[in-house]
Amino acid sequence: MARQFFVGGNLKMNGTKDSIKSIIEHLNSADLPEDVQVVLAPPAPYLSLAVDTNTHKNVEISAQNVYDKQSGAFTGEISAAQILDSGAKWTLTGHSERRTLIKESDDFIASKTKFALDQGLKVILCIGETLEERKAGVTLDVCARQLDACSKIISDWSGIVVAYEPVWAIGTGLAATAEDAQETHKGIRAHLAKTIGAEQAEKVQILYGGSVNGKNAPDFKDKVDVDGFLVGGACLKPEFVDIVRSRI
Numbered sequence: 001m002a003r004q005f006f007v008g009g010n011l012k013m014n015g016t017k018d019s020i021k022s023i024i025e026h027l028n029s030a031d032l033p034e035d036v037q038v039v040l041a042p043p044a045p046y047l048s049l050a051v052d053t054n055t056h057k058n059v060e061i062s063a064q065n066v067y068d069k070q071s072g073a074f075t076g077e078i079s080a081a082q083i084l085d086s087g088a089k090w091t092l093t094g095h096s097e098r099r100t101l102i103k104e105s106d107d108f109i110a111s112k113t114k115f116a117l118d119q120g121l122k123v124i125l126c127i128g129e130t131l132e133e134r135k136a137g138v139t140l141d142v143c144a145r146q147l148d149a150c151s152k153i154i155s156d157w158s159g160i161v162v163a164y165e166p167v168w169a170i171g172t173g174l175a176a177t178a179e180d181a182q183e184t185h186k187g188i189r190a191h192l193a194k195t196i197g198a199e200q201a202e203k204v205q206i207l208y209g210g211s212v213n214g215k216n217a218p219d220f221k222d223k224v225d226v227d228g229f230l231v232g233g234a235c236l237k238p239e240f241v242d243i244v245r246s247r248i
Contacts, residue, residue, distance in 0.1 A: 005033070006161060006205045006228035007244045008124055009040045009235030010064060010092060020046050023236065024053040030241045032058055037228075038244055039090050039124065040235065044078050051087030062090030062124065065098065068108070068115040080119035091116050094126040094146065096167045106149035114154050122159045124230065125150065126209070127188075131168035139166075140187045147188070151195040161205045163230040164188060169210025171232060178219040178226070181208045185225035214242035221247055 011020070020042050027038065041062040042050045050061045063086075067077035083091055093116065094109040113123050129142040143164065154160070164184055169175050176184070185206045192201035208220060209230035220226045234240055 003203065003205050003227045005036045005247050006207060007036060007038050007240075008062070008092075008161075008163065008207060008209075008228070008230040009038070009240055010095070010209075010230060010232055011040070011042045011235060012064070012097070012232060013043060014236055015042060015046065017046065017049060019236075020050060021053050023240070024050055024059075026238060026241065027059055027244075028053075028055045030056075030244070032056065032241070032244055033248060034058070036244055036247070041090070041092055041124075047083065047086035047088050060090060061086075061088040062092060063088055064092050064095070066091040066093065066112055066116045066121065068111040070119075080116050080121050084120060090122045090124060092124045092126060092163075096126060096128055096165055096170060100130075100167065106146050109146070110149035110153055113150050113160070117154065117156075117159050122161070124161045124163050124207070126163045126165050126230070128165040128167050128210075134166065134168060139184060140191065143184070143188050144191045147191060148195065151192075155196070157192075157196055157200050157204055161207060162188065162192075163207040163209050165209035165230060171211070173211055175211040175216055176208070178223050181220060181226050182223040185223070189225055212243060214239035214246075217243040217246035 038059045039062045041064045063083045066080055067074055093113045098104045116123050127143045127146040129139045133142050166176055189201050205227040207228045207230045208226050212229045212231050213234045
């Protein structure tokens with residue numbers, strides 16, 4: 001089946017009011033394809049600014065993180081209700097930088113993902129292996145473990161987009177080849193078919209992330225299980241539009 005092309009942009013801990021406004025205004029004025037979905041994730045202090053600046057019907061705003069409680073004494077966290085109150089409709093969960101640097105567990109990420117969905121957010125769920133795990137040949141085992149934590153408690157995946165981000169390719173300049181990404185995405189979809197059913201698995205958009213840029217994005221154009229990208233550093237640059245347009 002044809003899945004909508006999806007490009008996410010994760011600004012991480014980058015940007016100011018002026019620079020984020022400039023990025024979004026560039027998207028507003030760009031000639032983006034009608035059939036593409038774009039979701040931009042600025043730092044939390046700028047969610048409302050991003051929502052207010054965005055005028056493009058194909059662009060939505062995401063948080064970079066969410067907590068699995070409605071409210072309370074959780075200093076520094078952000079709730080689904082607060083994200084929605086800002087006007088944003090999405091959140092990331094499971095990004096490798098939170099898995100590795102902050103030591104978020106698979107079960108905690110699953111809990112956050114379910115809570116976000118239950119509260120009305122859509123989720124970009126990030127999965128992926130380290131370089132050591134890739135060398136050991138356990139890429140799909142790692143992805144399956146991370147997905148299984150969610151599939152144990154989430155039955156409806158219509159609000160989830162999966163982003164496969166090999167940790168060794170994030171911010172390193174290294175990138176999986178389009179063929180490597182297709183092989184891994186095919187394995188991810190096959191595993192999802194076993195756990196959430198073939199019909200749902202066929203509908204789930206699976207994005208590739210890891211040093212994606214305007215130059216290499218077209219290489220993935222004809223890979224049937226690569227439904228788009230989750231972009232890091234390049235979303236801070238004008239070439240982000242080239243990535244959005246890479247399927248043309």
